[in-house]
Amino acid sequence: MTENKRKISILGSTGSIGTQALEVIDKIADKFEIIALTCGNNTDLLRKQCEKYKPKYVCSNDKNFKMNGIKTLHGDEGLEEICSDRENDIILVAVSGKIGLKPTLRAIDNGIDIALANKETLVMAGDIVMTKAREKGVKIIPVDSEHCAIHQCIKDIKYVNKLIITASGGPFLHKTIDEMNNATVEQALCHPRWNMGKKITIDSATLMNKGLEVIEAHHLFGINFDDIEVVVHPQSIVHSAIEYKDGSVIAQLGLPSMHIPIQYAITYPERFEGIKSKSFSFSEIARLDFEKPDFNKFPTLKLAYYAGKLGGSATVCMNAANEEAVFAFLNGKIHLGDIYKITSTMTKSHSVIKNPTIDEIFEIDKEIRIRTKELIINIDTM
Numbered sequence: 001m002t003e004n005k006r007k008i009s010i011l012g013s014t015g016s017i018g019t020q021a022l023e024v025i026d027k028i029a030d031k032f033e034i035i036a037l038t039c040g041n042n043t044d045l046l047r048k049q050c051e052k053y054k055p056k057y058v059c060s061n062d063k064n065f066k067m068n069g070i071k072t073l074h075g076d077e078g079l080e081e082i083c084s085d086r087e088n089d090i091i092l093v094a095v096s097g098k099i100g101l102k103p104t105l106r107a108i109d110n111g112i113d114i115a116l117a118n119k120e121t122l123v124m125a126g127d128i129v130m131t132k133a134r135e136k137g138v139k140i141i142p143v144d145s146e147h148c149a150i151h152q153c154i155k156d157i158k159y160v161n162k163l164i165i166t167a168s169g170g171p172f173l174h175k176t177i178d179e180m181n182n183a184t185v186e187q188a189l190c191h192p193r194w195n196m197g198k199k200i201t202i203d204s205a206t207l208m209n210k211g212l213e214v215i216e217a218h219h220l221f222g223i224n225f226d227d228i229e230v231v232v233h234p235q236s237i238v239h240s241a242i243e244y245k246d247g248s249v250i251a252q253l254g255l256p257s258m259h260i261p262i263q264y265a266i267t268y269p270e271r272f273e274g275i276k277s278k279s280f281s282f283s284e285i286a287r288l289d290f291e292k293p294d295f296n297k298f299p300t301l302k303l304a305y306y307a308g309k310l311g312g313s314a315t316v317c318m319n320a321a322n323e324e325a326v327f328a329f330l331n332g333k334i335h336l337g338d339i340y341k342i343t344s345t346m347t348k349s350h351s352v353i354k355n356p357t358i359d360e361i362f363e364i365d366k367e368i369r370i371r372t373k374e375l376i377i378n379i380d381t382m
């Protein structure tokens with residue numbers, strides 16, 4: 001990488017992770033060549049990004065969107081075409097939702113390394129994705145700060161006793177259950193530490209995000225659910241840790257900024273000064289607090305362990321139901337507390353398929369979303 005530029009595509013370049021990835025690249029522009037940039041509908045921003053970075057491909061969901069001199073693609077097929085181009089050295093998958101899964105699989109099929117931000121890919125199809133990546137010798141480098149931390153701490157998985165995943169606790173850590181369950185959208189979107197897309201911010205408020213991260217960690221590092229512990233750490237300085245069998249604990253620390261894990265993932269295994277804002281100072285931080293998560297107040301976290309342990313299609317169901325419930329909350333149709341009711345009702349009544357194929361996964365995802373929407377309409381009778 002020091003001599004040749006690393007060729008990168010960013011799926012979801014207009015989102016929170018995507019725009020921060022471009023800020024990282026701006027600081028070490030001599031290290032990267034951009035192959036593709038993509039968005040869903042925010043073509044105004046995508047156009048500006050294309051004018052600046054001049055990628056080979058651009059992709060959006062707007063059939064009328066065109067850029068002169070750049071191959072213009074559309075929709076899911078467009079994302080998959082980008083991921084078939086072996087000119088890519090690495091693809092940053094930073095789209096939100098299930099849309100990330102098929103392009104990721106396509107990139108793995110083509111032997112292209114992945115910097116993975118998109119949680120749904122592993123939550124929906126972790127077994128398939130990780131098996132395929134191992135077969136193809138493809139690296140899956142996590143972008144999520146917790147998994148990035150664990151990736152940096154692990155030397156040899158066989159000596160690991162447990163993973164310790166930290167959680168900021170979100171905006172309702174010190175609120176009552178009633179205050180949390182009846183919070184407004186604005187209150188739920190007001191995260192104390194991280195500035196992220198709306199879906200993940202609501203998941204952080206209910207701690208479902210932490211549950212999704214536990215499932216991701218299980219797949220990425222091959223660790224049993226009983227050996228993954230979540231600890232609340234409001235300062236978000238310790239990004240996660242591992243305990244080795246001999247009792248030694250190795251943690252990764254840093255200021256709470258997504259630029260650092262994004263940069264780690266796209267430059268791995270090299271490291272550069274890049275966008276780091278200031279040097280880390282223990283004395284300035286002064287104190288680090290840790291506490292056990294309150295599973296009564298945040299039952300979605302418990303639900304994620306339940307679904308993860310069931311395995312197979314259980315996490316597909318939980319993910320789809322949760323996503324529909326989060327959208328309903330954001331659209332003012334349900335209370336924040338209803339998200340758990342809906343997601344747990346759907347998950348606990350789901351007939352699990354042990355080893356679903358990709359087609360079955362998408363079929364289940366579709367069916368669960370339809371049934372969840374029906375449940376949302378009848379929420380008052382629950």
Ligand SMILES: NC(=O)c1ccc[n+]([C@@H]2O[C@H](COP(=O)([O-])OP(=O)(O)OC[C@H]3O[C@@H](n4cnc5c(N)ncnc54)[C@H](OP(=O)(O)O)[C@@H]3O)[C@@H](O)[C@H]2O)c1
Nearest residue numbers: 012014015016017039040041042095096117118119196197
């Ligand atoms: N934000 C974080 O700090 C963070 C941290 C860890 C992991 N993650 C994970 O990273 C992923 C992205 O999160 P985010 O916060 O960056 O989300 P975001 O701000 O909502 O951005 C999502 C990106 O995906 C694009 N997109 C959405 N729907 C699409 C569709 N149907 N087809 C094609 N593109 C689509 C969006 O395009 P438009 O702009 O046109 O809508 C945007 O570029 C999520 O899976 C999240 O869980 C995020």
